[in-house]
Amino acid sequence: MGSRTVVADVADELARRVAAGEYQPGELMPSVRQVAEEFEMNRATAQLTLGRLESYGFVEARRGKGFTIREVRAAGGLDVYRHLFRFSIPMPEVAIEMFRDIVEVERGIVMDALLSYTGLAHGVAAAAGVDLAELKTEVDALETLARLDVPDYRRILAIEIGVVRKLLVALESSMQRAILNSIGEMVLEVPEAVDAYFAGAADLHVLVWRALIAVWESESGPTPAQLALFEDLFGMYHNKVVARFEELLDAAGEAEEVHAATA
Numbered sequence: 001m002g003s004r005t006v007v008a009d010v011a012d013e014l015a016r017r018v019a020a021g022e023y024q025p026g027e028l029m030p031s032v033r034q035v036a037e038e039f040e041m042n043r044a045t046a047q048l049t050l051g052r053l054e055s056y057g058f059v060e061a062r063r064g065k066g067f068t069i070r071e072v073r074a075a076g077g078l079d080v081y082r083h084l085f086r087f088s089i090p091m092p093e094v095a096i097e098m099f100r101d102i103v104e105v106e107r108g109i110v111m112d113a114l115l116s117y118t119g120l121a122h123g124v125a126a127a128a129g130v131d132l133a134e135l136k137t138e139v140d141a142l143e144t145l146a147r148l149d150v151p152d153y154r155r156i157l158a159i160e161i162g163v164v165r166k167l168l169v170a171l172e173s174s175m176q177r178a179i180l181n182s183i184g185e186m187v188l189e190v191p192e193a194v195d196a197y198f199a200g201a202a203d204l205h206v207l208v209w210r211a212l213i214a215v216w217e218s219e220s221g222p223t224p225a226q227l228a229l230f231e232d233l234f235g236m237y238h239n240k241v242v243a244r245f246e247e248l249l250d251a252a253g254e255a256e257e258v259h260a261a262t263a
Contacts, residue, residue, distance in 0.1 A: 146202035
């Protein structure tokens with residue numbers, strides 16, 4: 001096993017301990033010597049490991065003291081949140097709370113983007129640089145993936161994020177785009193989160209995009225009734241996404257308990 005893999009694996013284990021509260025904010029991390037001894041590595045590799053943990057944003061180096069654990073939940077930015085979410089998956093209560101927040105923020109950004117773009121006049125939308133024919137091609141690709149015997153959920157979700165990103169570019173919503181990009185990274189790194197976004201059939205995602213394109217092509221904008229229906233459906237969908245994530249983590253936990261009992 002190469003040292004690079006060892007560094008990644010041990011840094012992930014230390015990050016998991018921080019996420020789980022085994023190491024408390026303000027405390028000193030185990031020293032280079034202690035990490036080297038516990039994980040049977042040389043001190044140079046242990047130093048690299050703690051450096052990687054610092055790059056995650058979980059600790060900060062203090063001259064003459066070592067590495068101090070940061071208050072990652074209160075002080076961490078989006079990149080720290082991304083790592084924290086990934087390392088929280090073995091702790092369902094924490095992971096579910098974080099995922100609910102992720103879904104809520106993502107929902108707001110996507111809803112605003114879709115409704116704002118739908119409300120643009122056709123000529124304005126075209127001038128903003130979003131090619132309707134190109135969007136149709138993206139949705140065709142979604143449909144092809146959705147109809148596979150085993151749909152590639154990760155690829156479908158990545159394409160959808162890409163489409164919303166294009167709309168945000170057209171709307172000149174740079175901050176929302178940056179946040180959406182970070183959310184995309186968070187979700188796409190966690191298989192359970194990806195699967196949760198398909199609490200309903202993948203075909204439903206395609207149908208929503210087809211309906212939106214039909215509204216854009218009509219050049220009349222959505223009616224108040226259509227807007228209300230769309231918002232209700234979007235809300236119900238995201239509630240199902242969170243519920244599905246809870247089910248997946250519960251199932252994973254039960255499987256782990258069975259495995260431990262039979263080992």
